Amino acid sequence: MLAFVRFVDRLTAWFGKAFAWCILIMTFGVGYEVFVRYALRDPTAWAFDLSYMMYGGLFMMAGAYTLSRDGHVRGDFLYRMWAPRIQARVELVLYIIFFFPAVLALIFAGWKYAARSLRYMEVSVMSPANVPIFQFKMIIVAAGVLLFIQGLAQVCRCLICIREGEWPEHEDDVEEMEALLLKQAQESAERVGVDTGGQR
Numbered sequence: 001m002l003a004f005v006r007f008v009d010r011l012t013a014w015f016g017k018a019f020a021w022c023i024l025i026m027t028f029g030v031g032y033e034v035f036v037r038y039a040l041r042d043p044t045a046w047a048f049d050l051s052y053m054m055y056g057g058l059f060m061m062a063g064a065y066t067l068s069r070d071g072h073v074r075g076d077f078l079y080r081m082w083a084p085r086i087q088a089r090v091e092l093v094l095y096i097i098f099f100f101p102a103v104l105a106l107i108f109a110g111w112k113y114a115a116r117s118l119r120y121m122e123v124s125v126m127s128p129a130n131v132p133i134f135q136f137k138m139i140i141v142a143a144g145v146l147l148f149i150q151g152l153a154q155v156c157r158c159l160i161c162i163r164e165g166e167w168p169e170h171e172d173d174v175e176e177m178e179a180l181l182l183k184q185a186q187e188s189a190e191r192v193g194v195d196t197g198g199q200r
Helices: 002-020 022-038 047-061 064-066 084-119 136-162 177-196
Strands: none
Touching: 002 022, 002 047, 002 064, 002 136, 022 047, 022 064, 047 064, 064 136, 084 136
8 A cells, every 4th residue: 555655646746746837837928928018018918828727737736746745734723633543534534525526526527628628629718819728628637637546545544544553654855944944943953952062
């Protein structure tokens, strides 16, 4: 099970990091639009479409990656006080009752939505540029499939925790700035304590 979890974590991380480049494309597109709109008085007809497609793609495809890193927001004021086995049992039930039905609904509804869009080669109605967006709609299905696969890995994590009494480690490739600063401050304080022989 652990090998499956690691494989799925790597898979969703690859997609999450690949789609993270959308933010750069969006930044350049919006920056170009601002420049030509205000400096040259010649706005583009496509920048708005580019921005919502890039941000939408980034947001949707990062969901499974964020789940693999335990990065989603959770109201854990009770959860964090429970023993790991209780946490795992509760999570397992919640995945089965809420997560999988919701993700399956996303996949099936997204498939109908994307297939209809592909059938008539949908273009954006948000701008006169008629930017094609039918291919963008397929991201809904891809994001749902990735979330479903990552959900299976999370169920395996729960089963491992129920069996062993502790959660398997998540991959740590991204850290919040506050966590990094806190770690540096603690290391600094420990060094000062060692340098002065533990005396303040």
